[in-house]
Amino acid sequence: MFRRRKTPVLLLKDQGLVKTIKFDKKNSKYVGDPINAVKIFNDFQADELIFLDIEATSQKRTISLDIVKNIGDEAFMPFAVGGGIDNLKQVESILKLGAERVIINSASFKNPNLVGNIVKEFGSSTVIVAIDLKKNFFGKYVLYTNCGKSKSRYPLTDYLKFIEDQGAGEIFVQSISNDGTYKGYDLDMINFVLKNTHTPIIPCGGCSSFKEFEKMEKIEGINSYAAGSVFVFFGPRKAVLINYPE
Secondary structure (H helix, E strand, O other), rough: OOOOOOEEEEEEOOOOEEOOOOOOOOOEOOEEEEHHHHHHHHHOOOOOOEEEOOOOOOOOOOOOOOHHHHHHHHHOEEEEEOOOOOOHHHHHHHHOOOOOOOOEHHHHHOOOHHHHHHHHHHOOOHHEEEEEEOOOOOOOEEEEEEEOOEOOOOHHHHHHHHHHHHHOOOOEEEEEEOOOOOOOOOHHHHHHHHHHOOOOOEEEOOEEEHHHHHHHHOOOOEEEEOOOOHHHHHOOOOOHHHHOOO
């Protein structure tokens, strides 16, 4: 039986790990040191990890190469990184430091050829395109960039077709409204994206518990599903405790 990858998403801010609710960086909660987290996930034999620097784009820089190197030196599992990556030289440096894949978000809107150029240079499997979605007043899903701050003018269906044509390996689909809320995965969002692309997706945002993973295992069109809070918090008081399903 095909088993989908269960992927913890770890957010980087000021060299530490934080957790947000609905992409609100100002009220993010510190949850620990990234390298310590990697060591714990090594022990749990996690399928893979995603690291996102949530301030890189707004600060006009890329994710720290020192952090990528340190993660690469410690991680036993594949990992992907994102945050301010906007050219091939950065991608090459990050891959050489041990990352298996890079995650592109806002830069794809500014440089429409970026994803296609990465695919040509390093292969489809090395690039994930992240899209951040939220419903508008009319109940339609709208694209946002810059960590959910800026609404995109591109229709979602057109952008999904564009990503597919560029050859991206997977699409990382984040629900802004469900982020950190424990409301559950936005199944309407997931199904809408799946109907409009042939590219495998990685849904993220709102996972309520490990029990919800059972639903995700049954959805065709995803090779992996991701979450944040359920991997770093434990119990009703949300104590910081990194965990992973057996």
